[in-house]
Amino acid sequence: MRLILGVLVGLFLISCAEKEKVKVTMKEDVAALADDALNGRQTGTEGELKAAAYIEKRFKEIGLQPKGVSGLYTQTFTFKPSTNPHEQAEYTGSRSDSTLTGTNVIGYLDNQGENTIVIGAHYDHLGMGGEGSLYREGAAIHNGADDNASGVSVMLQIAEELSEKKSNNNYLFIAFSGEEMGLLGSNYFVKNPTIDTKKVPYMINLDMVGRLNQENTLAVHGVGTSPVFKQTLFANNDQGFTIAEHESGIGPSDHTSFYLADIPVLFFFTGQHEDYHKPSDDSEKLNYEGMEKIKKYLLNIIEDLDDKGRLTFIKTKNETEDVPAFKVALGVVPDYLYTGKGMRIDGVSEDKPAQKAGLKKGDIVMKLGELDTLDMMSYMKALATFEEGQTTIVTVKRGKEMVEVEVTF
Known part of the structure; x- marks a missing residue:
């Protein structure tokens, strides 16, 4: 009996240790993704693949199922980068010296629901600088803590919370590659989806949510893409945000790819800053309390929309045209x-x-x-x-x- 009791106690302690092991904080996620060892996570580099492996590991710890290609968590796409900043990169099925390969990381929470909510954040950044960098003093690691390790870390925390709740919907979590090169990963996914996108009520995009300011201002884009969004946003604002709302579903981030596929979108953003696209965008500068508030706000919104089914999609005016x-x-x-x-x-x-x-x-x-x-x-x-x-x-x-x-x- 004493031996059996000892075995049971040992199994209990092992079980507790395993549960504790997966409770990773947002700060730890950001630190891992914005580490110098990843050399700025530029699309197609070894550093980006290391980041992808980290995100896949986190998806497994949370208990998400693989929803990439061929039973994997990953979906790769090969493209030829554009030398003209006004032209889109060209996708290609074959790899050569002139092509790069991006890697989306996709995890699925199956609640046996009819519909699937997509929650995404890009994890690539600018590598050592170059095109897109605002740093003028030579090559340097652009860690992109806010842009966009912040969005990925909040997404991971939302995935963890939703995995412990009952819901009428399934959830697809996507860490997009190639955003900095022209929304490549999200564009590729929408054209080559691993789920039925006709059963996606809406998409949430988190890009640069790590610098909530003292005025508690949170920008939300895509508010006009469904008639229920505005009421939902303000009814669930128990975090006291000053909401800077924008109607358009078009913008310089991955939600645009889903909007163009007639899917309602919400894009959350805490604003640009002096470290944007510079090597100084480091993990110690993020407002983690603010990120926690954003996570709670998003969970409120998701819960409120849980029983709404498919949302009505509305085309919005492209604000950049004006x-x-x-x-x-x-x-x-x-x-x-x-x-x-x-x-x-x-x-x-x-x-x-x-x-x-x-x-x-x-x-x-x-x-x-x-x-x-x-x-x-x-x-x-x-x-x-x-x-x-x-x-x-x-x-x-x-x-x-x-x-x-x-x-x-």
Whole structure:
């Protein structure tokens, strides 16, 4: 009897150890994916394959089934990179010295439901820099902690939570490759799906969710792609977010591929920052408490939509079509999450008109010349009216004061 009791205690301790072993935190996931050893996870490199292996391991620990190709967690695609930034890369079925191979990692939570929700985040980044990098001092590892280890880590935590709950829906979790090269992995998946995409009620995309600001502002794109989204977003906002909502389903991330396949989409984003596409986008700079809040918010939304079945899809206006052409630049990074009146400056570029005129981060541009800049769109339309060499007065709100500066473009 004592021997049997000892064996049972031993099995219990082993079982507890195994359960503890899989409880990985968001911070640990980000640290693993943004490690220097992965050399920036550029598509088609050994570093990206190491990241893919890590994500596959996490999917297995969570208990997700493989839903890639041929019973694997992976779906690979071979392509010839474009040398023209205005042209799409070309998919090809054969590999050669001029091609690269991307790897989507796909896990499935089967609840025996009729419909399957897709939750995705891209895990590739810029490698050592090059095309797309905003770093001008040579090759360096671009770890992409916010872009987009943050999205992958939140996705993994959501997968873990959903695996422990009953649901009317199945869930497909996809870590996309090739996003930085033109949404390649999501585009390939939509055209070569491993599930019936006609039974996908909606898709959630998490890209750069690691820098929630002090104002608690969360940008949500795709709000107009289904009539239920707006009410759902605001009814479940128990985390006190300031929601910067955008109607369009088109944008520079993987949700666009699903929107173009007539699937309602929601894209969550905490905004650009001075480390965007630079080697300084490292794991210690992320707001992990903010990521936890976003995870809880998304779980609320998913639960609220659980019994809604297939959602009505609505085509939205492409907001980028309204952006006017510019002949000049002020030389600032706009704060895209700012929801107040005016255009708030989030960063000032070196040796550009704004810096020379003394404009600062945090200034809110209220007027360009005689033209009011009530929001981002009116700011862009006003800027488009100026020619190189022109001088004008820019009115900004700095703290509680209104300040006028002279700017020469």
